[in-house]
Amino acid sequence: MKKLLISAAALAVTAGMGMAQDVVRMGTEGAYPPWNFINDDGEVDGFERELGDELCARAELECEWVTNEWDSIIPNLVSGNYDTIIAGMSITDERDEVIDFTQAYTPPDPSSYLALSMDVDVENAVIAAQTNTIQAAFVAEQGWTLVEFPTPEETIAAVRNGEADAVLADKSYLAAAAAENDDLMLLEREEQIGGGVGMGLRESDDELLETFDAAIQSMKDDGSLNALIEKWEVASTF
Amino acid sequence: MFSYCEDPSTLDGLVWLSCYLTTGKQFLFYQSFGTVLILLFITAPVALAFGFGGAIAARSRIAPLRWVGKLYIAMVRGVPDIVYFMFFVIALDQALEWLRHKWKCPDWDQPIRQGSDFIVCAQAKLPLSAAPQVWHEVYNASLAIFTFGIVFGAFAANVLFGAMRAVPRAQIETAEAYGMTPRQAFWRILVPQMWIYALPGLSNLWMILIKATPLLFLLGVEDIVYWARELGGSANPRFTDYPHGDWRLWYFLALLVFYLAFTRLSEIVLGRLTERLSHGQATLGGVKQGKAA
Structure with missing residues (x-):
């Protein structure tokens, strides 16, 4: 049985080899509609799904969605189980000490x-x-x-x-x-609490942070972010 | 799934239910039963192997080996399971990644720990972040099985240790009189006869293991409890074609029935096993069987 496990693990390692390294794993909660939720087909859906897919398209990144309990969503980011948190997380000083945030993609709302x-x-x-x-x-x-x-x-x-x-x-x-x-x-x-919602990244991931920051800025500039916010009724617009 | 499910809002009663129960989201719930069962049936032999190894070590004549065995049993039995689960899975994951990091990226000059971040090079990630999601799940599940194996293995080791001592001394003496080496006596006489003494303890462990499967959720495996909570929560018509109120009660009731049925089935199987193993044994059960025959 152990042999089976070891060979399964070995298979996992070899299966991953030779693939593109720039897959970004997007961590979300999947239980907070309209921000993010699991739809009838069992897939992550909602405002942040659409936003995240658009950001990845603009940044030319390949993104994969994973769900994680809210309670351990920050610890699992810093230990590297996924690369971003996109889960309706408000930017606060307390969280900013542990992780980094992109600019807000929704304005501060009551x-x-x-x-x-x-x-x-x-x-x-x-x-x-x-x-x-x-x-x-x-x-x-x-x-x-x-x-x-x-x-x-x-x-x-x-x-x-x-x-x-x-x-x-x-x-x-x-x-x-x-x-x-x-x-x-x-x-x-x-x-009136909180400072807008942003994407959370590891403090050491400066490059990815800049990439997403730029993508959010471009969505702000051409008005597509506001359109998305209005579509899902998640917040006031910029 | 069915053709009549196109517009669920027009359906009601059993027809609606048949559509609701066959959505993709529900299938993830059904799959999670499979996941739990698979993990259970892999974990049990792994734990038994750990237990057997632990018991042999604990009764070894070589002192250091004996200390390792005793320490293993005492340590795991003395620490709350949940602490073990939380600590061990994270520590094991980081230890594996650290080893791979040392091996694959010897030129890396940055520290591994930067503030609260644990950073290894991309090639050392387990599994690689480019790997498909299924491998991430397999990896998580393997860590979970290994951890369950270690924890339940310690209890099994204690049970087997006791069972090995319960086999009547006269049996071993007879084996020695026939000229068997200690190794032969152990494998041919002691091991086959110890199971009847180990079974009550092992069956307890099996039952506890079944009931401990919801702990998988803590280890990042989306098990039946996770899905029951997720699916049972009230569903808003804006986000689903199948709105309903708070149905967690029903979902958890289904889990209750599942666990009860499964433990009952286990009891029946274990009962038969006891009968089988008692055969020809100098235990009360075995003697009764002999008289009846």
Whole structure:
């Protein structure tokens, strides 16, 4: 059996040889519509799929999509399991210490609250947020009651079953959920947190960073980025 | 999949369900059952091999070998599985890449660790970043199997170590009286007879191994628990042709049934195996069998 494993591993190594080295592995979460999600065919889809494919085409790179848990998405980037994070990740100083970001591909947008009733007093309520997000950090900083969940889906489920009073997350994600569910609504209060969403790369990957930066700039310049943002309703436009 | 699935919003009831259950995304879920079963059936013999090696080492007459065996058993048994899984897989991956890096890129002058980055040359990556996704998955799975093998191997080693000691001393004495060497006595007398004593412990391990498969998810293998959570989450009509509410309860119920059925099946097989191995043994079960016959 071990021989089988070793030969399988050897096969893996030889199969990879002689191929082009410039395949860029794009890491995403696949659970955060409209930014990124798995479609009915089981493929990565959404705003970032389209954006990423376009960026790769402009930079003449061959790209491959992989999904990874949100919680370990940064550790797996720095240990080299994939080459970029393109997963609706807001640019923050804290993350910038560990990885590098391209320029933002969506402008800074407010985060909003989703609840079952309009009169939730968020400062004295239980707020659900996804682990390791700017929203979770924000609630913790304010000293409010925070419950964290590994996936965005579970934060909304928590409000539904009464575990939390409201979810704090990106407005585009919550708006999509609120539009389809009559019982869920967005609160009027919004929070201005985060500095726009960018692609994350290893700090040592300067060349790739510049390539993607240039590709994002060219999409900004010809207006195709704004068109894509409007198509998927992920954020305000530039 | 079916021709009538073109516009699912017009369908309902079982017809809708038949379309829903045959989307590409659902097939990834079904495939993950296969993945779990394959990993399980590879892991079990690997763990048993580690266990056998560990047990032989632990009862060796050569002191250093004995220490290695005992240390292996004590170390793995003493550390929480999850710590082992998290640490070992990352460490093993980095160690392999580091070795390949030393071998393939001797002229590399930059440090391997730059801040929090772990950097080896592109040719040393395992698997190469240009390799198709399937090899990345095979590699991850192999690391997972190896880690499972080591962890469960230590428990198996302890079980086998005990089982080897449980074989009546008189059996070995008789073998010696017939002029067998210690090696012959070990392979011909001890090993065939020890299984009946090892089986209760090993069957426990097998059951625990089945139930431990969701840990695969931690190791980056997209297993049935991952897909149950992913597919069970409420689906928004904007992003799917098959919108539904929060169905995680049903998906996890399906997993529950799967695991129960699988462990029940294992129990039946293990029961038969016990009966078979008891045959002609000087154990209570074996003697009963003899009387009944």
